[in-house]
Amino acid sequence: MSDQTGLIWPAEGNARVPYRVFADPDIYREELSRIFLGPTWQFLTLAGELPNPGDYLATFLGETPVIVTRGHDGEIHAMVNRCAHRGNLVCLKRRGHADNLTCVYHAWRYDLEGNLDSVAFRRGIAGKGGMPPSFQLAEHGLKKLRVDRFGDLVFGTLSPGAPPLGDYIGNLMGSRIHRVMHGKPKVLGTTSQILHNNWKLYFENVRDTYHATLLHSFFTTFRMSRLTSEGGVDIAENGAHHASYTRNKVDRVDAATSDQLYAGIPSLRENFRLAEPGFLSMTEEFGDDTTTQILSLFPNFVLQQIQNSIALRLVLPKGPDKTELQWIYLGFEEDDAAMTALRLAQANLVGPAGYVSMEDGAVGNFIQRAIHGSEGECSVLEMGGAGHVSEANRTTEASVRSFWHAYRPLMGF
Amino acid sequence: MSDQTGLIWPAEGNARVPYRVFADPDIYREELSRIFLGPTWQFLTLAGELPNPGDYLATFLGETPVIVTRGHDGEIHAMVNRCAHRGNLVCLKRRGHADNLTCVYHAWRYDLEGNLDSVAFRRGIAGKGGMPPSFQLAEHGLKKLRVDRFGDLVFGTLSPGAPPLGDYIGNLMGSRIHRVMHGKPKVLGTTSQILHNNWKLYFENVRDTYHATLLHSFFTTFRMSRLTSEGGVDIAENGAHHASYTRNKVDRVDAATSDQLYAGIPSLRENFRLAEPGFLSMTEEFGDDTTTQILSLFPNFVLQQIQNSIALRLVLPKGPDKTELQWIYLGFEEDDAAMTALRLAQANLVGPAGYVSMEDGAVGNFIQRAIHGSEGECSVLEMGGAGHVSEANRTTEASVRSFWHAYRPLMGF
Amino acid sequence: MSDQTGLIWPAEGNARVPYRVFADPDIYREELSRIFLGPTWQFLTLAGELPNPGDYLATFLGETPVIVTRGHDGEIHAMVNRCAHRGNLVCLKRRGHADNLTCVYHAWRYDLEGNLDSVAFRRGIAGKGGMPPSFQLAEHGLKKLRVDRFGDLVFGTLSPGAPPLGDYIGNLMGSRIHRVMHGKPKVLGTTSQILHNNWKLYFENVRDTYHATLLHSFFTTFRMSRLTSEGGVDIAENGAHHASYTRNKVDRVDAATSDQLYAGIPSLRENFRLAEPGFLSMTEEFGDDTTTQILSLFPNFVLQQIQNSIALRLVLPKGPDKTELQWIYLGFEEDDAAMTALRLAQANLVGPAGYVSMEDGAVGNFIQRAIHGSEGECSVLEMGGAGHVSEANRTTEASVRSFWHAYRPLMGF
Amino acid sequence: MARRLELEQLYADYVHCLDGDELERWPDFFAEDCFYRVTSAENYEAGLPLGLIYATSRNMLKDRVSALREANIYEPQRYRHLVSSIKIVGDAGEGLDLVANFLVVRTMQDGDMTIFAAGRYIDRVVCDAGNWKFTAKSVVLDSRQIDTLLAIPI
């Protein structure tokens, strides 16, 4: 690899990140094949989005288009969305329902599992034309993904080398997923956000427990979360995933001390109050006092619980300096009207217009613009030391370092 | 070449096409020089578009801007649209009339054949400045193209190595051009279509006799053309060009059998009828029962006859994943009002909004999107076997294979 | 270098420029580091734009974002606008006022000279987290530029190797700057122009004394400037900068001869007259009869005096084929109402809509488009011979050649 | 003045019909005997008769709609028309001649937005039993280029 991109990682290891990895088109291309087509499990959809056999939707592994279907066998299947004949997109619509998958170009027909069923005029007409006898349907199906579920979350990979999904996620993350996904998911709505920055800058941001209360005034000003609240960060057994959490009802220091620690930090806005702060108060539903939990699975999935606002986020690379961030806002079938109303009100906190997430849509782009001409220099990840293991505090960049810990071997850096 | 782009063509030859050739910027750059600036003849204009000496228009060889003029000698001339001084565009307008070609930047003046006539202040002023004595006007003309005509069609090349135009086109294509261009062309209108795909994906599409009745429902549903109609594909003597044709009045199988062969193929829409189908009926003008003929000359020209709708199409590469498709809709001076009305009505069939061509504007882009991450894989061109010679049927990809047959040696693949 | 980009400069030296240097992305990247981050002084701002300590503005060295501040010490300072922590833009606004520079991402705080003052939660909380003891604030400041002033003009460089600013500018250019900047600058307004061409094509244009009266009809038709007027071009001692000047009240030849020399040149429009030509007449303010002076400092600064219209122009590269041209229109505090009115009226001459500069916004793009497929060929710079020294006439490309004279050694060409 | 507001409503209804994907209602904005074409300013100014979409009767408009629904294949997309500067330029016996400026933003299913078309409507309308109908509508596009394809009418 290094002979291809010539990148030499600094001796400081995960405590330094060369800015070039956020800008270099060659490195980006390598990531698409080594990471997104490599031995990683990537979120595809919620199982409930495909209730019936024949339901399908289109998504991506990195930049590779993928079809996800509910087969006649009742199982979820996924294949590359590229016809085996001449490479046309087999599914043109983002979601739909069909008994089979027929390519519009020459009407080759695949079943819902991606097997090639028929080729139009395979035998030619009146003994002329058609496919040669050597042509075998079985050899020309759609390229299939390995698919597995973790609860209602469906993941896929193109790599035979990826470990079983359960091992990939691990127990630590698994239990933190389960505590949030405690009911039958009901989608409240979706959105998509175009970030003009490298996908890793967003993933660093999500895993960055240090920034939240410094960049997002709401957390600090309204004591929704502070670094002085009880909380910490868990790193998965395989070192690749993270979950940060806050129990803001429990303070590690008293309120005055907390204010004092934030004194002079702009995110604490002394005189900023709301006319209707009611929507900020949380209704206990998880039974563990955890008010905020941000969980990420390498390389493209985020599960968010901020108070009662629950969302899945899917990170899709679109180029060295462009990323699509898809949001799926969730409630549960079990929710009563009041809970649904609360989730909708708290949705004001997150997403592209979110009181505590708006800034995350821009900060990656600020970095992307700032590093022009500094591709040879490095960012500094020393908060909390140089480690990348679980910590019972969030004044650390441990989970950001753990991202690079997972990234570097895959890339050969 | 292979050492430059590292592409190794598959052993199956023309029956396989690596998707990478549709996406790789290095291969695209090589195509611009090896094919579009290489030993190929490319369509420039209809002679009638430049009726008078001094008329000029601007077009392209690949991405290289070109001027085409009618000289004072009454002949058509073409030169690269780049001033010999500092490289400015000499002609700024797409078409116009001028007695000479004067560059706006420093007023260097060329005659209509591209010879440098004068250099502003060549002798300086009052003995100061000006060009050195060594400067020879004759050495600084515009770069000239070889230009030749085939009937009213004007072609050009920058390559001394290209064979004479007549030999390049050959007799088979020549006679098929003549049968369509049977009168004095009259332009009914023009348009231009931006295709978000590699230029070769469109050229494959045009030469693909297999897709028409499977992708375009009008052909099939209204029996304008079916694979079961009599027809075939001719490949030029040099293997580089093609002409597909249908005589839909003659069926190779009876109507019922034809319907049966199309049974289950989506392009046959049982219950789709028109309120005013009249415009679909053809007025015989070619005297040979040929209802559809699509002819392409490598690498950038298409002549279409669909019923009485005649159009020239010019394929201009604009990047690895962008192509401009220019349309010139034709009638003939000899047309009466009824024939003109019919051609205008049948123009609904073709172009960006055409009932039987709309899909061709998108399908190349579908492929372009589908092959992300599959650059190492190949499309499969086995319909009708592996050959690339004329066939009396269209259930074949022979003429698509013949495109690659012409492409590969030029590229060194 | 040649081994990196493989460019071999033609034997004719500065009399030839390979078109490839205007289009090749690799050469462009090299320019950003070798020229814009290299031993050149680049214009940053007028000192008067930052009157008070705490005033700041954001600009660029090439594509590298830069902050310019007025420090508490009353001096002007400049640093790269990239946080030493994780690379975020420290200043988000194009201009503003602040007592210190605090990064929004994690609230690291810098003083107005770029020294790191504090790191949020550097000591962690309750003994957990925070930066390691080894972390030294002094080692993590913003990257500082060398800053120096020439009168009210502020320049900066990132290179320790750049000579002192005064030596860089030299006496010849220095005196020509002083004659224009004879008062306390007052900004009348600003604008910015996006040029779809390589930055060097604009810089060639600015230094091209040959084109002005041939491309811009106003100069010629209204005798504002002609090549037959007295004038010349000065080249700086270091050969890198230029100043062209006209004294159009003094003609080198009589009016009739002048008209005759321009006969047949399109820029002389016999029958074009203005209803209100009054604004074209100059009010003497420089005491030396010089009616036009265009001065450029390598690689990105232009000082213009056209009659009483004074403007600074800043050339910012934005990609191989994109350039931003920023304009700052000036008057002086000493101006009376009549002079201000005259400068505003004469502003119609320059800028994106300027009667004598409109064309310069497009001509670079015309060249950029014309050289597609001609990257192997060269422009010809032989007007006035092959030299690049001061001349008492403008029918020469000496100052264009002097640009390449300065460019080539920096690039290793 | 009442008439002006009626005509502004006509254009408002017309574009909401197209933008709201109520194509089946679209032919009803035209007289049975009508002319509709989409062309470029280049063709229009050169006096070339071609239309990218070319209809000489309301039935041909209906066929266009049924083809879009039944026969043609194109990726899901929607238009958003902005119309301004509606102006009455003639009042011949056979109807009112109108011009108006339009802009069409096309949004694809993935969310990608582009300026798909900008230009002029050059129209003739008649009032038939209290309802204004187009007897002629020329959609004159400023650009000679169509991005990808032109499916939905303008």
Place this chain on the structure above:
Amino acid sequence: MARRLELEQLYADYVHCLDGDELERWPDFFAEDCFYRVTSAENYEAGLPLGLIYATSRNMLKDRVSALREANIYEPQRYRHLVSSIKIVGDAGEGLDLVANFLVVRTMQDGDMTIFAAGRYIDRVVCDAGNWKFTAKSVVLDSRQIDTLLAIPI
């Protein structure tokens, strides 16, 4: 007819308020008891209740403004709204139902312009003491994508 012009003025005032960065005046265009949301056509047509901005009272609109002024960080930017094809679609007892097309061009401080949003306003207004107020306003974006972030309301 007078009413139509009043309603057109309402939309004109509304967009000049937003484009002129007079956000503090923005809540006054709404009744105290009101509903405002920004959503995508995709959510709207699927009947999904989510709003990217979601307010059930004028006070929540005021909080949005104070957050933009006091709490949230975003790069300087301005909107330019173009509105056309305002249409009254219902006249129930509780107010008038209106739809209108809009386009928003966003300009960043460096001068970069983009089509930030295009879509429909689906509104209800009531006349309160001679002033028209929105009791409900749904901003339905054609695109499912938001470029970078959505700070200023639409």
Place this chain on the structure above:
Amino acid sequence: MARRLELEQLYADYVHCLDGDELERWPDFFAEDCFYRVTSAENYEAGLPLGLIYATSRNMLKDRVSALREANIYEPQRYRHLVSSIKIVGDAGEGLDLVANFLVVRTMQDGDMTIFAAGRYIDRVVCDAGNWKFTAKSVVLDSRQIDTLLAIPI
């Protein structure tokens, strides 16, 4: 109300004149004694007097047109103006003060379309013998950037 429609017609006529390349008619929309400038919001808000185009009389507008016709060189291009949200903001003795939003799409001869300009007209008009004329027109562009060049007025 009649006045409002007259003013809307004034803007409609004005943009059709520019978009239709009838530049020779353009100065007639102004009083003989008038002020016209094109500037950026940045200059406007900073109180800087500069205009990219700056005229203090109708004759200077005529000179601008004759320069575009006779002297200046630029690639063939056309504008399409969309105007909305025209609003009367003042009614001093010397005339009516108006603001309006505009968007200009520029189309080049090859068909390339871009958003060339978006912003506000800040105008003063007077009624002279039944015809409304601009005595002052400030074209305030949201963006500080001009793409390539500004030839045709806005």
